[in-house]
Amino acid sequence: MKGGHDLGGQLEMGPINPEPESQEQVFHADWERRVFALTLATGMLGKWNIDESRHARERQDPLTYIQNSYYENWLEGLEKLLLEKGLVSTEELVLAANISSQTTEALSVPTPNLAAKILASGARRTMETDSEALFCIGDRVLVKASETAGHTRAPKYTQGVIGTVAAQLGCHSFPDSNAQGVHEGKQLYRVIFSGSDLWGSHSVGAEVLVDLWEPYLDVVAS
Amino acid sequence: MPHDHHHDHDHTEPPSDLELRVKALESLLVEKGLVNPETLNRIIETYEHKVGPRNGAHVVAKAWTDPEFKQALMDDATEAVASLGYCGRQGEHLEVVENTNDTHNLVVCTLCSCYPWTVLGLPPAWYKSAPYRSRAVSDPRAVLKEFGTQLDEKSTIRTWDSTSEMRYLVLPQRPAGTENWSEQDLQQLVSRNSMIGVELARSPEQKGECDK
Numbered sequence: 001m002k003g004g005h006d007l008g009g010q011l012e013m014g015p016i017n018p019e020p021e022s023q024e025q026v027f028h029a030d031w032e033r034r035v036f037a038l039t040l041a042t043g044m045l046g047k048w049n050i051d052e053s054r055h056a057r058e059r060q061d062p063l064t065y066i067q068n069s070y071y072e073n074w075l076e077g078l079e080k081l082l083l084e085k086g087l088v089s090t091e092e093l094v095l096a097a098n099i100s101s102q103t104t105e106a107l108s109v110p111t112p113n114l115a116a117k118i119l120a121s122g123a124r125r126t127m128e129t130d131s132e133a134l135f136c137i138g139d140r141v142l143v144k145a146s147e148t149a150g151h152t153r154a155p156k157y158t159q160g161v162i163g164t165v166a167a168q169l170g171c172h173s174f175p176d177s178n179a180q181g182v183h184e185g186k187q188l189y190r191v192i193f194s195g196s197d198l199w200g201s202h203s204v205g206a207e208v209l210v211d212l213w214e215p216y217l218d219v220v221a222s
Numbered sequence: 223m224p225h226d227h228h229h230d231h232d233h234t235e236p237p238s239d240l241e242l243r244v245k246a247l248e249s250l251l252v253e254k255g256l257v258n259p260e261t262l263n264r265i266i267e268t269y270e271h272k273v274g275p276r277n278g279a280h281v282v283a284k285a286w287t288d289p290e291f292k293q294a295l296m297d298d299a300t301e302a303v304a305s306l307g308y309c310g311r312q313g314e315h316l317e318v319v320e321n322t323n324d325t326h327n328l329v330v331c332t333l334c335s336c337y338p339w340t341v342l343g344l345p346p347a348w349y350k351s352a353p354y355r356s357r358a359v360s361d362p363r364a365v366l367k368e369f370g371t372q373l374d375e376k377s378t379i380r381t382w383d384s385t386s387e388m389r390y391l392v393l394p395q396r397p398a399g400t401e402n403w404s405e406q407d408l409q410q411l412v413s414r415n416s417m418i419g420v421e422l423a424r425s426p427e428q429k430g431e432c433d434k
Contacts, residue, residue: 036344208381209380211388
């Protein structure tokens with residue numbers, strides 16, 4: 001299933017109209033600041049991972065996703081996760097009433113210093129594995145049609161198209177599983193596509209490089 | 223002019239539904255003890271005032287002037303930029319892609335808004351917009367034109383779609399006529415947009431446009 005978020009190559013999107021770099025603010029309204037910080041701070045409670053977070057934003061009617069501003073989609077995703085993980089109830093969220101001050105479990109809520117430390121250290125996404133990479137640099141690979149109704153990071157515009165493996169990137173946490181709360185690693189590859197294979201012969205002098213996990217790919221016999 | 227402040231007049235308007243919704247959510251989470259208000263302020267301060275594209279400009283100008291650093295950067299960008307003190311969230315797996323006379327690089331995230339926070343801060347609004355996310359992969363030349371960037375017709379444009387946790391930073395070409403410039407002066411030529419790849423680095427004549 002293709003959600004509103006899978007935007008690569010969508011037609012009729014119109015001009016970009018960028019704000020001049022020198023004039024652009026990081027946030028355009030105070031509520032955006034708050035949504036950004038609330039999302040990062042609650043993420044540090046450890047109740048969900050980044051792929052669950054992305055999936056929560058994606059699980060919207062495609063038209064709503066497109067029409068919402070960026071941080072509105074973050075807000076949608078955040079409220080959804082808080083409800084689904086049982087951190088807040090519908091009554092509390094919608095009615096702003098009957099707030100129970102106790103959550104059912106003890107969570108470690110980061111102090112400002114701990115939060116700053118978490119942001120400054122990050123978390124690497126590579127994983128140990130015994131499995132060897134199936135594909136080598138130079139292999140021609142076909143991106144399979146996605147079968148999942150859930151989260152995936154194989155953009156629709158690459159599906160059914162043949163590219164060439166440009167690099168082996170090692171074993172990385174697999175988003176499709178991670179979004180379901182199952183933490184497993186799969187081999188990741190950089191695949192290079194020619195513009196004409198993706199978009200037709202009018203796309204000349206263009207290449208697109210996409211990071212794709214092994215389960216997304218089939219080798220093409222040469 | 224009755225008054226000459228430039229900010230929007232939102233202080234005279236009633237708060238929108240969205241503002242109220244976010245305020246209510248924040249109050250709820252604070253009251254339930256799920257977030258620390260001071261932590262929220264620290265997170266905002268970090269990305270509004272500390273982590274931003276000046277980090278990336280430092281990296282680029284150093285790569286232009288220090289061949290050893292440039293080699294380290296191309297070999298392992300995560301480690302090389304960490305040696306300048308830039309590390310953390312959304313920069314754990316960094317890679318630098320270099321523009322040359324025949325290849326120009328452009329970075330996008332078609333699926334959401336992945337962006338190298340450690341060196342560029344948070345992405346600009348246009349980077350997160352549907353038109354950019356859609357067209358950067360399918361019509362990069364027209365996208366560049368919209369930013370006023372005209373490339374040689376014979377050059378190849380490589381668009382990097384950030385679908386994994388790999389993060390990409392463009393190393394723009396050093397502008398001509400800057401042979402004797404110091405690293406510090408060169409930093410002024412490195413716009414954020416040139417490190418995303420929608421523009422080239424500023425020419426010496428354009429220096430200072432960023433301050434206007």
